[in-house]
Amino acid sequence: MTDCGCEKARRDLEEYLRNEVCKTKHTDIAEHLENCTGCRDEALVATTLTEVVARACKETAPEELRDQVLAKIRAVQATH
Numbered sequence: 001m002t003d004c005g006c007e008k009a010r011r012d013l014e015e016y017l018r019n020e021v022c023k024t025k026h027t028d029i030a031e032h033l034e035n036c037t038g039c040r041d042e043a044l045v046a047t048t049l050t051e052v053v054a055r056a057c058k059e060t061a062p063e064e065l066r067d068q069v070l071a072k073i074r075a076v077q078a079t080h
């Protein structure tokens with residue numbers, strides 16, 4: 001198994017989360033996220049923020065909601 005490494009994983013993370021990377025690359029990054037807590041947290045934060053922003057575009061997202069989400073993410077990260 002060849003790990004693509006943190007640098008590559010993070011560089012491609014945004015495309016990965018939008019499913020824009022090619023399949024081989026996608027597998028590489030998914031594999032890296034499996035083994036790397038740091039990048040997995042990074043992905044979790046990015047995914048959650050993307051969802052919040054998407055929701056905020058439809059309805060006005062209250063500031064507290066954003067704070068709640070960020071607090072939740074920090075709580076998840078604290079357990080690692």
Ligand SMILES: [Zn+2]
Binds near residue numbers: 009
């Ligand atoms: Zn990593």
